[in-house]
Amino acid sequence: MAGSAFPLCKTSFLFCLSGYLNVTGLDFSKEQLSVASSRQHLRAKACYKNIEWVEGNALELPFPGSYFDAITIGYGLRNVVDKPKAMREMYRVVKPGCRICVLDFNKSAQPLTTSFQEWMIDNIVVPVATGYGLGKDYEYLRSSINEFLTDRWIHILS
Numbered sequence: 001m002a003g004s005a006f007p008l009c010k011t012s013f014l015f016c017l018s019g020y021l022n023v024t025g026l027d028f029s030k031e032q033l034s035v036a037s038s039r040q041h042l043r044a045k046a047c048y049k050n051i052e053w054v055e056g057n058a059l060e061l062p063f064p065g066s067y068f069d070a071i072t073i074g075y076g077l078r079n080v081v082d083k084p085k086a087m088r089e090m091y092r093v094v095k096p097g098c099r100i101c102v103l104d105f106n107k108s109a110q111p112l113t114t115s116f117q118e119w120m121i122d123n124i125v126v127p128v129a130t131g132y133g134l135g136k137d138y139e140y141l142r143s144s145i146n147e148f149l150t151d152r153w154i155h156i157l158s
Contacts, residue, residue: 023051024068030055056088063093070094074103078148105145118142 007010033053034036056062058080071090090100103154108114121142129138 021050022031024054025051025059026054026056026061028055028057039103047053059089061093065092066095067093068095069098071098071100072103073101076103076146077104089151103143105141107148117145121145 025036025055027036033055037053040051040053054137058076059082071094075089077083077086087100094100105117108117121138125141126135126138129135
């Protein structure tokens, strides 16, 4: 996954508060950006018209410093090969005092939490996704979580 990127606003999740909000979605995959753009055009709300899609690399974000008021990343940090560098890039492009929000499952240090999380993925997440024809898209989650950072390491990176 060298050169992997993440979305500043996940391309599969459109974050929209009002028609006055401008959103930039970033991904390294032209195909993902194409899907996101096509979904955007299906939405009637004015806020969906304020989304710009950018092809780019999480390790070398194509934006000047202190550019964004907020950054969100959902289930994307796990796909970046150099997580500390990606975090530094996010901090570089977010305005001072503004927020970076990372939404992801992380590897728990608590056996009970790990068991519960694995049960949820195996018995709820994957079966529900399979019902929508998306099972293959979620089967990797369990192994990906086991290889991901613990909350302690995520806190250190931030």
